[in-house]
Amino acid sequence: MLQIGTKTPEFELASSSGGKLSSADLRGHNAVVVFYPKNNTLFCNIQLARLEKYRRQFELSNTKVLAINSAPAESHQKFCRQKHFNFPILSDPDKKVLAQFDAQRPNGQGVVRTVYAIDKEGKVISARRGMGKLKQLVEFMKGQSS
Numbered sequence: 295m296l297q298i299g300t301k302t303p304e305f306e307l308a309s310s311s312g313g314k315l316s317s318a319d320l321r322g323h324n325a326v327v328v329f330y331p332k333n334n335t336l337f338c339n340i341q342l343a344r345l346e347k348y349r350r351q352f353e354l355s356n357t358k359v360l361a362i363n364s365a366p367a368e369s370h371q372k373f374c375r376q377k378h379f380n381f382p383i384l385s386d387p388d389k390k391v392l393a394q395f396d397a398q399r400p401n402g403q404g405v406v407r408t409v410y411a412i413d414k415e416g417k418v419i420s421a422r423r424g425m426g427k428l429k430q431l432v433e434f435m436k437g438q439s440s
Contacts, residue, residue, distance in 0.1 A: 295396050295408060300418045302410070303394035307362065307384035310370035315360065315382055317416060324357040324419075324438050325412040326431060329397035331405040333365050333373040333383075341407070341425050346379050351432045355439035356414075362397075363405055364389050413438060 296302065306316035328345055330338045342361060349359050359381040365373075370383035384391075392398045397408040409426030411434065413419045420434060 295421050295423065296410065296418045298418055298421060302412055302416050302418060303391070305386075305391045305394070307386055307391060308367035309385075310367060310374045310379075310383040312371075315384055320358055320412065321416060322414055324355065324414055324435055325410075326352055326357055326359050326435070327395075327410045327412060328359075328361040328426065329392060329395060329405055329408040329410075330361055330363050331407065332363065333369055334376075337407075337425070339377065342377065342379055342383075344425070344428050345381065346377075348428045348432050349381050352435060355432070355436045357411075357435045357439070360384060362386055362391060362395075364392065411435060411438075 304317045306314050309315040330341055332338055345359060352359050362384045364386050367385040370385055374383060386392050392405060397406050399406055407424055409422045410418055411420035411431060
């Protein structure tokens, strides 16, 4: 996992909202980035539904929300429409960004569920394995918005 204070890797990936989204698009905003294994599976659905539940609260503290996994952008578009997710899900089919953010299993086969909070300059300010405690993260990000 990336350490607190580490500058995040640069990336540009296809987005479920069309076009591409890059790390440069996040500059000037805080961000919560969720790496998750697979679309339309029980725990991923739960995790991303919770992310959607808190999305507006994150946005009120100048925090962008996004998720990343290796499925194609078209799959993410369908998934977002079906589940009513209003945040971008990025496609990393080559798993390069997953590796850069240390969100892959050691053998490169599969994603380790990981939640990062990133500040306006692109540095990691929180890193956690698992689903993440999003309610606590909302409060933490409120303190980062000033």
